[in-house]
Amino acid sequence: MKNLPKVREYRSPVWSEPIIMEMGRKGERGICVPEADQEIKSKVGEARSHIPEKMRRKQAPGLPEIAQPQVLRHYLHLSQMCLGMDTNIDAEGTATMKYSPKVNEALARLSEMTEIHPSQDEDTVQGILEIIYRLDLFLREISGMDQFTFQPPGGAMATYTNAIILRAFHAQQGEGAQRDEIITTIFSHPCNAATAATAGFKVITLMPDENGYPDFEALKAATSKRTAGLMITNPEDTGIYNPRIKEFTDLIHKAGGLCFYDQANANGILGITRAREAGFDACHFNLHKTFSSPHGSFGPGCAAYGVREELARYLPKPAVIYDGQQYHLDYDRPDSVGKVREFLGNIPAVLRSYSWIMSLGPEGLLEVARTSVINNNYLTKMLEEIRGTVRYYAPGKYRLEQTRWSWEKLTEETGVSTMDIQRRMVDYGLQSFFMSHHPWIVPEPFTPEFCESYSIGDMKYWCAVLRTISDEAYSDPELVKSSPHRAPIHLVKYEDLDEPDKWAVTWRAYVKKKGKSALERP
Amino acid sequence: MKKENKFDYSYIPNAAPEIRSEMLKKIGVSDVEALYQEIPEELRLKEKLKLPKPFPSEYELRRHVKSILSKNQTCEDYLNFLGGGCWQHHVPAVCDEIISRSEFLTAYGGTPYSTYGRMQAQFEFQSLMGELVGMDVVSEGSYSWGTVAGNALRMASRITDRQEVLLPKSVGPDRLAVIRNFCKSVLAENSISIRLIEYDPETGLMDLEDLRKKISSNTAAVYFENPNFFGCIESQGANISEIAHAQGAESVVGVDPISLGVLAAPSDYGADIVVGNAQPLGVHMNYGGGLFGFIASRDEERYVAQYPSWLISIAETTKEGEYGFGFTRFERTSYIGREKGKDFLGTGAGLWTIAAAVYMSLMGPKGFQKIGETIIQRSHYAIDSLSRLDGVRVLFPSNAFKEFVVNFDGTGISVRAINKGLLERKIFGGIDLSEDFSELGSSALYCITEVHSKEDIDKLAKSLKEVIEK
Numbered sequence: 001m002k003n004l005p006k007v008r009e010y011r012s013p014v015w016s017e018p019i020i021m022e023m024g025r026k027g028e029r030g031i032c033v034p035e036a037d038q039e040i041k042s043k044v045g046e047a048r049s050h051i052p053e054k055m056r057r058k059q060a061p062g063l064p065e066i067a068q069p070q071v072l073r074h075y076l077h078l079s080q081m082c083l084g085m086d087t088n089i090d091a092e093g094t095a096t097m098k099y100s101p102k103v104n105e106a107l108a109r110l111s112e113m114t115e116i117h118p119s120q121d122e123d124t125v126q127g128i129l130e131i132i133y134r135l136d137l138f139l140r141e142i143s144g145m146d147q148f149t150f151q152p153p154g155g156a157m158a159t160y161t162n163a164i165i166l167r168a169f170h171a172q173q174g175e176g177a178q179r180d181e182i183i184t185t186i187f188s189h190p191c192n193a194a195t196a197a198t199a200g201f202k203v204i205t206l207m208p209d210e211n212g213y214p215d216f217e218a219l220k221a222a223t224s225k226r227t228a229g230l231m232i233t234n235p236e237d238t239g240i241y242n243p244r245i246k247e248f249t250d251l252i253h254k255a256g257g258l259c260f261y262d263q264a265n266a267n268g269i270l271g272i273t274r275a276r277e278a279g280f281d282a283c284h285f286n287l288h289k290t291f292s293s294p295h296g297s298f299g300p301g302c303a304a305y306g307v308r309e310e311l312a313r314y315l316p317k318p319a320v321i322y323d324g325q326q327y328h329l330d331y332d333r334p335d336s337v338g339k340v341r342e343f344l345g346n347i348p349a350v351l352r353s354y355s356w357i358m359s360l361g362p363e364g365l366l367e368v369a370r371t372s373v374i375n376n377n378y379l380t381k382m383l384e385e386i387r388g389t390v391r392y393y394a395p396g397k398y399r400l401e402q403t404r405w406s407w408e409k410l411t412e413e414t415g416v417s418t419m420d421i422q423r424r425m426v427d428y429g430l431q432s433f434f435m436s437h438h439p440w441i442v443p444e445p446f447t448p449e450f451c452e453s454y455s456i457g458d459m460k461y462w463c464a465v466l467r468t469i470s471d472e473a474y475s476d477p478e479l480v481k482s483s484p485h486r487a488p489i490h491l492v493k494y495e496d497l498d499e500p501d502k503w504a505v506t507w508r509a510y511v512k513k514k515g516k517s518a519l520e521r522p
Numbered sequence: 523m524k525k526e527n528k529f530d531y532s533y534i535p536n537a538a539p540e541i542r543s544e545m546l547k548k549i550g551v552s553d554v555e556a557l558y559q560e561i562p563e564e565l566r567l568k569e570k571l572k573l574p575k576p577f578p579s580e581y582e583l584r585r586h587v588k589s590i591l592s593k594n595q596t597c598e599d600y601l602n603f604l605g606g607g608c609w610q611h612h613v614p615a616v617c618d619e620i621i622s623r624s625e626f627l628t629a630y631g632g633t634p635y636s637t638y639g640r641m642q643a644q645f646e647f648q649s650l651m652g653e654l655v656g657m658d659v660v661s662e663g664s665y666s667w668g669t670v671a672g673n674a675l676r677m678a679s680r681i682t683d684r685q686e687v688l689l690p691k692s693v694g695p696d697r698l699a700v701i702r703n704f705c706k707s708v709l710a711e712n713s714i715s716i717r718l719i720e721y722d723p724e725t726g727l728m729d730l731e732d733l734r735k736k737i738s739s740n741t742a743a744v745y746f747e748n749p750n751f752f753g754c755i756e757s758q759g760a761n762i763s764e765i766a767h768a769q770g771a772e773s774v775v776g777v778d779p780i781s782l783g784v785l786a787a788p789s790d791y792g793a794d795i796v797v798g799n800a801q802p803l804g805v806h807m808n809y810g811g812g813l814f815g816f817i818a819s820r821d822e823e824r825y826v827a828q829y830p831s832w833l834i835s836i837a838e839t840t841k842e843g844e845y846g847f848g849f850t851r852f853e854r855t856s857y858i859g860r861e862k863g864k865d866f867l868g869t870g871a872g873l874w875t876i877a878a879a880v881y882m883s884l885m886g887p888k889g890f891q892k893i894g895e896t897i898i899q900r901s902h903y904a905i906d907s908l909s910r911l912d913g914v915r916v917l918f919p920s921n922a923f924k925e926f927v928v929n930f931d932g933t934g935i936s937v938r939a940i941n942k943g944l945l946e947r948k949i950f951g952g953i954d955l956s957e958d959f960s961e962l963g964s965s966a967l968y969c970i971t972e973v974h975s976k977e978d979i980d981k982l983a984k985s986l987k988e989v990i991e992k
Contacts, residue, residue: 016844017642019642019645019646019649019836019845020646020649020650020879020883021646021649021650024886028886029886029888029889030614030616030883030884030885030886030889031614031616031884031885031889032889033612033885033889033892033893033896033972034612034896034972034973034975035892035895035896036895036896036899036900036903036976037975037976039976040899040900040903040976041899043903043906044899044902044903044906046895047784047894047895047896047898047899048784048895050898050899050902050920050921050922051755051784051785051898051921052755052757052921054757054760054786054791055748055755055756055757055759055785055786055791056784056785056786057782057783057784057785057786057787057891058786058790060783060887060888060890060891061653061654061782061783061787061887061890062653062887063650063653063654063882063883063885063886063887063890064883064886065886065887065888066883066884066886068616068884071616071880071883071884072616072619072620074883075616075620075643075876075879075880075883076620076623077639078638078639078640078642078643079620079623079625079626079639080625080639081638081639081642082625082626082629082632082636082637082638082639082640083625083629083632083636083637084623084624084625084626084627084628084629085624085628085629085630086624086625086627086628087624087625087628090628090630092630092631092632095630095631097628097630098533099533100627100628101533103580103583103584105622105627106584107584107587107588107591109618109622110588110591111596111598112588112591112592112594112596113591113594113808113809114806114807114808115596115597115598115610115806115807116594116595116596116597116807116808116809117597117602117604117608117610117807117809117810117950118608118807118809118810119604119606119608119950119953120595120597120602120604120950121941121942121945121950123945124594124595124600124945124950125594125595125809126593126594127590127591127592127593127594128591128594128809130590130593131587131590131591138573141571141572141573142571142573153665153666153871154665154868154869154870155868155869156856156866156867156868156869157665157669157868159866160866164703164706167706167708176708177708177709177710179708180708180709190856190857190858190860190863191856191866191867191868193856193860193861194856194859194860194861194863194865194866194867195856195866196861197860197861197862198676198704198865198866199706199707199708200706200707200708200709200712200713201708203860203861205860205861228708240560241560241561243560243561243562245565246562246564246565269561271567271570271571272558272561272566272567273561273565273566273567274565274567277564277565277567278565286869288869294627294628294873295628295629295630295869295872296621296626296627296628296629296872296873296874297626297627297629297630297637297640297643297644297872297873297875297876298629298630298631298640298662298832298869298870298871298872299663299814299869299870299871299872299873299874300811300814300869300870300871300872300873300874301868301869301870302811337703338699338700338702338703339668339696339699339700339703340669340700340703341665341666341668341669341700341813342607342608342666342667342668342694342696342697342700342810342813343607343608343696343809343810343813344809344810345810345811346808346811347808347809347810347811348808348809348811349811351587351591354587355583355587357573357576358574358576358577358583358586358587359533359576359577359578359580359583360531360533360576361573361574361575361576361578362570362571362572362573363570364531364534364576365571365573366570366571367531367534367537368534370554371534371536371537371542373554373557373558374536374542374545374546374549374554374557375536375545377549377557378545378548378549380549381548381549397560398556398557398558398559398560400557400558400560422633423633423635425636426633426635426636430636431630431632431636431637432632432633432635432636434631437857438857438858438860452533452534452536452537453533453534453535454535454536455535455536456535456536456541456544456545482840484635487635487636487638488635488638488639489634489635489638489839489841489844489845489846490839490840490841490844490846491839491840491846492634492837492838492839492846492847492848493837493838493839493840493846494837494848496835496837496838496848497835497837497848497849497850497851497852498850498851500821500823500826502837503826503833503835503837503850503851504835504836505645505648505658505659505660505821505826505833505834505835505850506648506649506651506652506657506658506659506660507646507649507652507836508649508652508653508658509652509658509659509821510836512658512821
């Protein structure tokens with residue numbers, strides 16, 4: 001592969017920061033808080049006198065005492081040892097690590113967003129209700145669904161919302177006890193299986209056919225009068241679009257079930273194809289993926305969950321409605337499943353997504369989809385040329401926004417695994433690729449996703465790093481296996497994490513288990 | 523190149539026509555349409571999406587969004603006494619500074635090497651929270667108080683192999699609605715049944731007689747909150763835990779962690795599992811978006827094995843003295859176990875977790891003590907002031923922390939009308955309880971925190987007087 005850029009020299013900051021619990025000295029203060037006026041104090045007396053004796057804190061909490069500059073410096077150092085999407089090329093597949101425009105961040109930090117309370121009178125929150133309502137309308141158009149809720153604070157909570165709505169629907173039809181099975185596929189996100197099970201369904205998981213497509217014959221065999229519904233992704237984690245999807249949804253409907261489309265990541269198909277035409281009754285989008293709200297070190301997310309008219313009455317309440325003049329919160333929804341989270345959800349994400357769509361419009365969204373698909377297939381051309389890679393399944397077929405790859409060949413030939421390569425990437429200043437959800441049907445997997453935010457230069461650079469690591473694997477496998485070498489830390493002893501006498505999920509547990517030596521670092 | 527490319531997309535570098543052509547050429551297709559060949563024609567959208575005309579310039583976009591947002595009135599413009607699970611506290615500037623950092627704001631999962639800093643910060647959240655609640659295991663931040671309470675009750679059900687839980691009738695309606703969903707199952711025999719325990723009409727605290735009557739060897743857990751939804755400090759925690767334990771049930775306690783500088787840690791009164799809402803610790807209300815929950819317990823395998831959550835553990839690395847991090851017993855989660863995992867796990871509240879770590883580090887033991895004292899003193903000052911108004915009564919006045927129930931029956935005016943009157947005076951009155959707790963009559967839940975000065979409280983009392991006497 002010619003024309004790949006030179007791999008840069010990179011060293012992560014290594015601050016060897018202590019744990020915050022080890023910092024500070026008695027008497028230091030990080031922030032001063034208001035005190036009650038003297039007049040209040042003399043009127044109501046000591047605060048203690050208002051706390052029942054046995055509920056008084058006998059021993060002050062064992063928090064550290066640290067002055068403000070040192071707290072700030074500590075957390076800034078920690079941030080410097082964290083590869084956020086803004087600071088590197090972050091192509092973690094299934095996650096759609098796209099650019100979160102700074103202007104939207106600035107809008108989300110206005111007090112008109114941050115300093116409003118969810119129980120305020122409707123008249124005083126017309127602005128945010130308008131934004132919620134308008135994003136609902138946009139997503140109806142993008143998906144073909146008829147109404148959305150933003151209450152689920154993450155993608156898994158949206159699939160859970162779907163599971164309990166299916167539960168409510170079948171119960172209302174008088175088939176609640178009979179329809180106790182949900183069908184999903186192994187390449188749909190594991191939360192579909194997990195949330196269906198949490199809602200009380202039995203889960204049937206379809207394995208792919210030899211070409212990696214969801215197996216229609218297997219679906220036929222699994223479908224019955226017990227089928228409550230189908231919960232499925234398309235394209236799946238493999239990036240392969242299931243062209244028979246309408247046959248899938250038709251079959252489920254014929255059996256009396258409902259179909260849910262996990263569109264956490266819909267980046268490759270915005271404006272191209274919709275849930276409605278494919279026969280789905282419900283779908284969800286992760287606003288923190290496709291619609292640009294930042295991932296925030298694993299949340300807070302926000303999932304927009306939408307349904308067709310027939311299911312709208314089951315949506316969590318309240319709904320945001322518009323009477324032509326004013327926006328209202330409608331609680332009068334007797335068939336609603338109630339709440340999946342308190343209040344209305346993570347609304348700053350709704351604001352950012354609204355603004356993102358308003359910056360792009362219909363043509364822009366189409367460009368997002370097309371660019372992400374072009375990027376992925378362009379990447380394929382480059383990755384194919386890297387020694388040791390295998391593109392799994394469906395030869396000759398294009399993938400949409402991501403592709404499941406395997407290092408199987410490289411591992412066989414060098415002993416270097418995908419996890420070794422994942423760690424080694426950090427030595428070059430790149431966020432590790434996403435491997436695969438479990439179980440690993442594809443051996444030694446990796447799943448890159450270059451959404452529209454990345455330039456051709458970014459992609460070439462990323463490939464240059466992978467090619468370098470591949471070369472290292474063939475010439476000096478130990479170098480890769482013992483990596484990372486230029487990261488904030490060295491190889492973690494994972495075996496400690498699962499041993500009850502060794503794991504330590506808090507500092508106090510660590511000190512108890514380690515004894516004094518915990519406090520004496522070399 | 524398609525003619526649709528009407529303007530430059532500043533977020534989409536490869537939409538530039540020259541680059542686009544070069545890429546398609548390398549892929550070996552003449553048009554992007556060829557890449558969509560797997561999508562059947564009948565599923566293809568034939569028309570352009572009907573969306574409004576966009577604002578391609580950042581200036582116009584900002585102006586547009588700001589003009590909509592400006593229709594909101596904020597709790598900075600108005601005097602706010604709303605709480606009920608989303609509370610107005612001061613957010614230290616350092617908290618905002620840290621979570622505005624691109625490195626944290628835009629990171630995802632990564633590995634202990636690529637996102638080392640976020641894992642340490644989140645381990646520190648667990649450690650700091652562990653000190654407040656007095657527990658050795660604390661989860662990373664999750665969706666909300668209601669969802670973690672649901673998780674905790676399901677944990678208790680699995681631990682005890684029982685399918686009934688007892689909750690006080692005073693649990694907040696939103697929270698209870700979430701818990702109900704978590705306890706329900708497709709088949710009735712797999713559901714966890716919820717029985718509500720009466721509260722004492724004099725004190726607002728759990729009615730222990732009713733608890734004794736309803737608890738049995740079928741009870742998986744007794745859940746209660748401290749302070750409870752009415753704002754009352756539940757002083758019978760030790761008794762409740764004792765009653766639960768005598769029947770082999772778990773004691774599950776929900777807390778507002780900002781109270782824990784002055785209130786006893788739940789571990790001191792027998793809690794087995796602790797949950798709570800950490801939004802007060804350095805996260806703005808965000809119209810309710812700031813909420814997030816956590817779960818804590820003793821460091822026992824039978825508890826750890828049942829967590830659905832991320833549990834970040836400290837670990838050694840190949841270099842002596844270096845701190846590494848990783849996930850404890852990750853195979854228990856749904857990421858590995860799918861339908862066999864414990865409940866489910868996904869993107870939670872990572873950024874808020876970091877904000878709360880910063881907050882707890884800044885506050886220290888003294889800060890938590892001081893803020894607790896200030897809140898209590900101001901709340902009781904407000905209770906005293908409002909109680910003096912004609913026809914106004916505070917229902918459970920003696921054991922309030924930062925919220926309390928104000929009854930307006932004696933005024934003959936509905937809470938709705940009173941709140942309208944207050945609104946005209948730029949005040950957000952307390953949450954109307956008349957529907958959800960009709961037994962309390964015309965009542966509202968008022969919230970006082972460290973952001974309310976004496977003048978603010980005096981203004982509330984004066985305005986209420988005006989509204990009532992009008």
